[in-house]
Amino acid sequence: MNSSAMNHQHLSNRIINMGESATLKMAQLARELTAQGHKIISLSLGEPDFDTPDHIKKAAIKALEDGFTKYTPVAGLLELRQAICTKLERDNKLSYKATQIVVSNGAKQSIANLSMSLLQEGDEAIVLSPYWVSYKEIVELSGASCVFVKGSIEQDFKANAEQIKAAISDKTRMLIFSSPCNPTGSVFTREELKAIADVIAQHPQITIVSDEIYEYINFTGEAHVSIAEFENVKNQTVIVNGFSKGFSMTGWRLGYIAAPQWIADACVKMQGQFTSGAACFSQKAAAYALLSDMTPTFKMTEEFHKRRDLFVRLLSEVPGFKVNNPTGAFYVFPDVSAYYGKSFEDQKIENADDFCDYILYKGHVALVSGDAFGDPNCVRLSYSLGEDDLKEAVRRIAEAVSKLK
Numbered sequence: 196m197n198s199s200a201m202n203h204q205h206l207s208n209r210i211i212n213m214g215e216s217a218t219l220k221m222a223q224l225a226r227e228l229t230a231q232g233h234k235i236i237s238l239s240l241g242e243p244d245f246d247t248p249d250h251i252k253k254a255a256i257k258a259l260e261d262g263f264t265k266y267t268p269v270a271g272l273l274e275l276r277q278a279i280c281t282k283l284e285r286d287n288k289l290s291y292k293a294t295q296i297v298v299s300n301g302a303k304q305s306i307a308n309l310s311m312s313l314l315q316e317g318d319e320a321i322v323l324s325p326y327w328v329s330y331k332e333i334v335e336l337s338g339a340s341c342v343f344v345k346g347s348i349e350q351d352f353k354a355n356a357e358q359i360k361a362a363i364s365d366k367t368r369m370l371i372f373s374s375p376c377n378p379t380g381s382v383f384t385r386e387e388l389k390a391i392a393d394v395i396a397q398h399p400q401i402t403i404v405s406d407e408i409y410e411y412i413n414f415t416g417e418a419h420v421s422i423a424e425f426e427n428v429k430n431q432t433v434i435v436n437g438f439s440k441g442f443s444m445t446g447w448r449l450g451y452i453a454a455p456q457w458i459a460d461a462c463v464k465m466q467g468q469f470t471s472g473a474a475c476f477s478q479k480a481a482a483y484a485l486l487s488d489m490t491p492t493f494k495m496t497e498e499f500h501k502r503r504d505l506f507v508r509l510l511s512e513v514p515g516f517k518v519n520n521p522t523g524a525f526y527v528f529p530d531v532s533a534y535y536g537k538s539f540e541d542q543k544i545e546n547a548d549d550f551c552d553y554i555l556y557k558g559h560v561a562l563v564s565g566d567a568f569g570d571p572n573c574v575r576l577s578y579s580l581g582e583d584d585l586k587e588a589v590r591r592i593a594e595a596v597s598k599l600k
């Protein structure tokens with residue numbers, strides 16, 4: 196018996212069947228090429244390139260000095276949960292009690308808590324596609340299956356209420372999506388969300404998981420809209436949000452939900468057995484971040500907006516790229532299928548994975564295949580980089596694809 200077979204003897208089907216993160220795979224390949232001395236431009240990143248604002252760091256340092264270094268309540272410090280309630284009132288006109296807020300080690304854990312608490316074998320979760328990679332794996336880990344409802348590039352990647360209605364069965368227990376969306380940058384309008392709310396309100400057994408982690412990175416010129424604002428689904432909706440993107444705090448590991456009480460209670464029970472409360476001093480700093488000056492967040496968004504304009508303009512000029520115009524987050528999700536079937540030397544492009552490998556090896560730019568996000572015709576490019584790097588990346592991509600015949 197070879198050693199890998201022996202290892203597998205002890206692994207559960209759960210982990211064997213789990214897909215590997217496409218983003219991490221690309222990061223690993225890019226690291227290998229960098230180690231060989233190549234200058235790789237990475238457009239595969241899922242985090243802002245801005246530092247955490249100083250006043251937030253100082254609040255964490257003060258918290259440490261003041262002795263906030265111990266376990267916290269599983270649901271989070273009351274001070275942070277109250278700050279989140281204040282934020283929800285202030286930014287979203289939504290009223291929640293502190294007991295309805297559960298703070299976790301990142302929004303990713305919030306989604307895992309929800310899936311493990313609400314889904315089981317035989318259930319279905321409707322996932323609006325293109326989707327964030329982890330939704331699929333987390334839903335499937337719970338034993339449930341995903342029903343993907345796809346928004347095409349012509350629909351700005353946004354599945355509509357009619358499509359969602361057609362996908363509902365008596366097994367549907369969850370609808371999950373992000374707006375602004377990773378990977379497409381699309382933002383659902385108030386009208387689109389209202390139409391979806393009107394459909395889901397007819398099915399009280401369905402919980403809407405509304406991932407709003409990119410809330411502040413929005414270039415629509417309109418205020419962010421949460422589907423929880425519609426009274427007919429407020430009691431069926433869980434808002435997922437966090438500090439990673441809007442406050443550039445990816446490494447602080449803090450996310451949260453605002454949920455109906457019975458769901459919040461279930462998530463506390465789940466988290467209590469897995470990880471307990473999130474890091475104490477991170478929570479103190481996050482409470483401060485929510486209630487203090489948000490200028491750094493708004494400045495970062497302005498910068499992303501400028502980069503979006505530049506990047507989308509440059510990418511649209513690359514022959515064969517069909518580019519959407521994202522209105523939020525920091526990703527572009529072009530359709531590159533015009534290159535499928537073409538080759539250069541011994542490299543033939545059959546799909547998005549081949550396209551990304553080709554651009555990495557020939558152009559030294561790291562992208563992520565759209566396959567992992569539910570659209571095999573597309574690739575995801577993050578513009579979480581300075582303008583010079585973005586320009587150079589597009590120049591390299593254009594040169595590499597010009598060789599494909």
Ligand SMILES: Cc1ncc(COP(=O)(O)O)c(C=O)c1O
Nearest residue numbers: 301302303327373377437439450
């Ligand atoms: C749509 C979406 N939801 C959730 C997360 C997870 O965020 P966190 O760092 O809070 O776990 C990400 C991170 O990339 C994301 O893109």
